Amino acid sequence: MRGGRWADSHPNGLLAELGTALPVVGDCSFNKSQSHCTCSLLDLENRGNLFQCLPAFVFELRGGNLEKYVGFASNTVEQPVLDILQTLQVTKIVFGDLLVPEVLLAAVMKLTYYMRITDIEFESCTLLGNASWFQMDRLILPVSSLRFHNVTSASLANRDKDFTHLSRWLETLQNLTVTQSQVTYIPCSVGKVFRTLRYLDVSENHLQDHSMRPSFCQGAFPQLQVLKLHRNNLSSFHTMCEMLRHLEKLVHLDLSQNDLLAISSSSCQWQPSLRIFNLSTMGLDHITLPLPPNVEVLDVSSNNLHALDLALPFLKKLHLSNNRLHAVPSAKNYPALEVLSLDGNLISHLPRDELQSMRHLQSLRAGRNLYNCSCAGASEIQALASKESLMPDWPQDYTCESPSHYQGTLVKNVPASVLQCNKAIVIIPVVVLLVLSCLAGIICFARHKARPHWELGI
Structure with a gap:
């Protein structure tokens, strides 16, 4: 039974099951036209208006501390609850302004295996501690798009085991956004995990030329088509060109709002695959370096x-x-x-x-x-x-x-x-007519004077 029909006929049972199994509490509002439900996390449990959100395609949870629900991570989820999750229509979950223990995050992510969720977003969240992700070994989640904005978490350093357990899923991830999250580098080994990633946005972080070299090592992000590096701490146009040359399928590159040196002659040749190139708001006063030869969209706005x-x-x-x-x-x-x-x-x-x-x-x-x-x-x-x-x-x-x-x-x-x-259009013809009239008069007068006297009747 899919598409929410079980929920429609058994709302009380569904709420009871979800209420005991999932840490969803607080006041909820449902935008029917957008199929969007927003719940605010409260200190007191209040699931009474959660039922209205069952038809939602987008579920948003905002405001609070999820540490008190950390015990949920060790609970075994019963099969009836998993069956219920499969009936839900939600395809996108947004976590906003939350403190999220990573162990709880791991448990919630595992549940997405039984759901239709393709998009997960974290906005202004803090991920607490570390978690073991071994339970997700060999799992391929339906999530194809993952977004982090203004998120604080433990460093990616020395977490190779975590990415190894997640590799089966991350190998199928299509879109990854990590913005305003103080990222300084991405380990080479992590980049190699994203074997099918098409879209990567790491704008408004602290990436620098030297720290990016391991991030885009040979074999990292082999299918990448869109790369956005907007507003980082990049300084060398030549270094960017050299470092990204192995991304043979790159189509869209955004280097805007970086203090790159003025683009001058360089031996580096951009890959022919590049079609969209954004160099806006970089303080450039000239461009003499040949740009990607096949570029179709060039943005050099807001420069000098x-x-x-x-x-x-x-x-x-x-x-x-x-x-x-x-x-x-x-x-x-x-x-x-x-x-x-x-x-x-x-x-x-x-x-x-x-x-x-x-x-x-x-x-x-x-x-x-x-x-x-x-x-x-x-x-x-x-x-x-x-x-x-x-x-x-x-x-x-x-x-x-x-x-x-x-x-x-x-x-x-x-x-x-x-x-x-065009007054000349009027004046010139008038002058010409006057001149011609004068010439005609002079000619007539001259002819008149030149006629014999007998023709004049004298």
Whole structure:
């Protein structure tokens, strides 16, 4: 009996069984539209409103100390309780703001073997002590995604046995996130356990160049496709390139908000598999090193770049927001470009012909620049904006910087008709007509004077 039908017909029995077997206490609220249940841990047991959470797909437990439930770890869970667990629909569990003894965590993790849980998250938790994980030897859990955010725990050093007992499961884990958790390194042996991991986010930790070398040793994370190292203590672009070269399936690399040295010439070649490269908010004022040859998405926003002159033939998305650019990058360097972000720069005009030569361009963000709203400048921007859905930030982010009488005016409100903007178009033809009229008069007069007297009737 699956899908919660047993629970619907036997709610009292289910609550009684779960109440004696699982340390779930406190007040619960259920968001029916999101199938999300949140329970706050209280000092006094109160399971009366837990029943409403039985249909939940997401279960969240927050606030408290689970040390008093540590005895649960040594209890044998009866088969009827395991049968009940199999009927629950929950696929994700979130632990937040909790003190969790690791021995209790080990017991709870073992129970997921009998459930449908694919995602487990820990937010602002402290894991206490160490636990023996031998009971999970040879178990393959259904959990494919594991997330730790702002979590404190014992060091990973000298815990090879724990990872050995967990290896059957960790070998199948797909996604791992460990952020703001003071991670300084990942042992090489641990990296080798994650044989099928596709996604690894270790952002906002304390990783450094030298400490990362063992973390990404040969054989570690062989199937990794996404690696996020945002906001660590990395300092050498060349070292990152050398250290990650063996990740032959890496597609997405995020090095943003690290104090990497300015990217200059280097003998290191990035792996051809890289398609998405994030170098935003790094204080870069120039980039001369060849980037991954097949890169399709490049984010160098929020730097100090004055120009970007790199030939990237496969690039589809280029994010240059919040730099110090004075001009639009050359179209010939990016023949496949589809998305271009130039907002928040020092650009005074948008060259219509140059941008229209980007034949695949579908989205252009170019607001918050210093636009010169002379007739030609305003008309070019207005002509670009007339193309449906090309400029998603139009018109509110496009204001004039000059001339002074248009400063602060929305570009769309600047008069830009042909007659108003190109007075020469009117003046020149008038002058030409006047000149021609004068010439015609002179010619007629000359002919008149040259006629014989008898033709004039004299």
